[in-house]
Amino acid sequence: MIPLSGPDITQREKDLVMEVLDSGILGLGPKMRQFEQMMADYVGVKHAISCNSGTSGLHMLIAAMGIGEGDEVITTSFSFVASANCILFERAVPVFVDIDEATYNLDVTQIEAKITEKTKAILPVHVFGQPANMDEIRALASKYNLWVIEDSCEAIGGEWKGARVGGLGDAGVFAFYPNKQMTTGEGGIIVTDNDEIAELCHSIRNQGRGEDGLWLSHVRLGYNFRMDEMSAALGVAQLERIDEILAHRERVAQLYLEKLKAIPEIILPHVDADVKMSWFVFVIRFAETVNRDLVMERLSKRGIGCRPYFTPIHLQPFYVERFGFKPGDLPVTERVAEKTLAIPFFNSLTEEQVDQVVAAIQEEIEHAKEQVNL
Template identity: 60%
Template sequence: MKVNLSGPDITQKEIDLVVEVLKSKYLSIGPKIQEFEQKVTEYFQVKHAIGVNSGTSGLHLLVKALGITEGDEVITTPFSFVASTNCFLFEKAKPVFVDIDENTMNIDINKIEEKITKKTKAILVVDVFGQPVNMEEVNKIANKNNLKVIEDSCEAIGSENKGIKAGTLGDCGVFAFYPNKQITTGEGGMILTNSDEIANLCRSLRSQGRAVTGTWLHHDRLGYNYRMNELQAALGVVQMERLDEIIEKRQRVANLYNEKLEGVTGVTVPYIDSETTRMSWFVYVVRLDSNIGRNSVLKYLTNNGIGCKPYFTPIHLQPYMKEMFGFKENDFPITERISNSTIALPFHNNLTIDEIDYVVKKLKEGIKLYKY
């Protein structure tokens, strides 16, 4: 049996709307991007949603819009995809990493304040694997120290902490729509903010610095080609309409995994914080005990046709980060220990019970083979 790590959930309705766009006169800068943005603002009850061509682009635009620049420091997590740090490296700002919470794998909020200096400009938090950060506590720290907050919710669209939706509680937030995400536009992202100033800057910067008035070939500032096109937006319109359905589908798969892995020696299933009132699952990541050869188990699963990955390799141990900043092993021990134990199992909306049974069976076999 071959079981893919991830896969989009596309229905005929998405296909029909994309074909409709292909038959229209607008393939970019048209009505579908506005419709998609409007659906996001309504669902998340925010003032502005700005579509872009990737989550990375969205994060970069927010760094620019907040005036983060060379010499500034941004506090963030080393346990994430590299884009959450690259976005401010683009502007020559410096990452200041804080180790993670053992259970949630999000930034350890209790360790943030000790890393604040006179150069600190912002805190960038990541809702890892869909688990939303306690933004109430982060905002208290930010307000006390006059810092901006970027919420990287690229993996958490629809998740809620204490009933509040991820991506809506910082000064600004970002979702991403790569094909392995909960909803997809192929490539794409969405900025959320209640700030008119941030929104106007991001709209201008995503389109080559064009004036907010939209005057053709009039550019107020240096900008980028970070626009989302109409085909992507058409996908987004339908996917956004299906978000609640998709979250429920993914919860079903997570529940099945939890049930079938219960009591399996050597495996820790994902922890859900008590303040997470709704979990929008991005990936399903288990942790193996330290006496199990994680890399050998990964290879065993792969050889048996099962898509799986280690999530995540610590950002501070990426070769370019070590070269730029001198990071080394044991700088962030919790991040490193957890990173060396994780396996992302196949996870998508339409995973079948037979596929889940096969994955669990082979995982058990791998653990038995490579336990020492």
């Protein structure tokens, strides 16, 4: 078995978690505050507000920015469903823009045509760890007085023209699920330079309590979106060695890029010259002649972890039922999504395992071609 992903946990993580357990302070404690300060410093912003997931972080930002019923937020359908669901949580409407076929990020040339008087924000997703074109997005946001919410959940350490993602819009969110570059088990964090947004998010994540912190004093609608101390301890240990973690992932990515380039039926990830990639997953795309689903099925039977990345949000049953989306609405997104596949990718993946994966992919492509010819 070669799994699709796996966390990178060392003795340091275990020691810090045990330190928390021994302290008896399991929530809203010093490890949470330490992790938040470390994240703010890492991104280069004034504020970091930890929470229990990236989804919660995105939801809080939508609420804190006053985006509500009937408002529109421009975003991508080529993403995990949370980046659109967070808009619906506040009864606003996601407006999907097609993607750039090379980077799989929002096609910035199509955004302006989707802006209406109801548009309140642009929510770019740095897909698979590749930063979106933030220059064009910020220019449009400035022109039309829109918020910019960076979904950086897949892109910690990624850079756009030398500046780290998360701090390039009005606010950003990172996520730390076990398949991410670094993990806190479950967890996420908001980063921002906006004092008002930070204050509101501190309150919203903690049941709407005011800044005075008085117990059972709630000044607004809030949620239990807090990060616990054990998760924060994991975050501290992981962030201490984030450069090492990202370097391991870069090593594995380069192995794949070198060994897969000889297979003509595979389109390899494209990395723009203006960005520093933060490798979240390694996603290949098959040529039109290859049956992706057949290859995926047979790889899985061989014990090689793989998943389609992504299934378009606008074609998810709930979105089709609610909004009437149909095939053909976002042709590039749909064409790409039919052929993309995430293959095993994690820090400790060895060159021998990479060779096994590459050989298996090549064999199964040949098998799929034979099935077509039959």
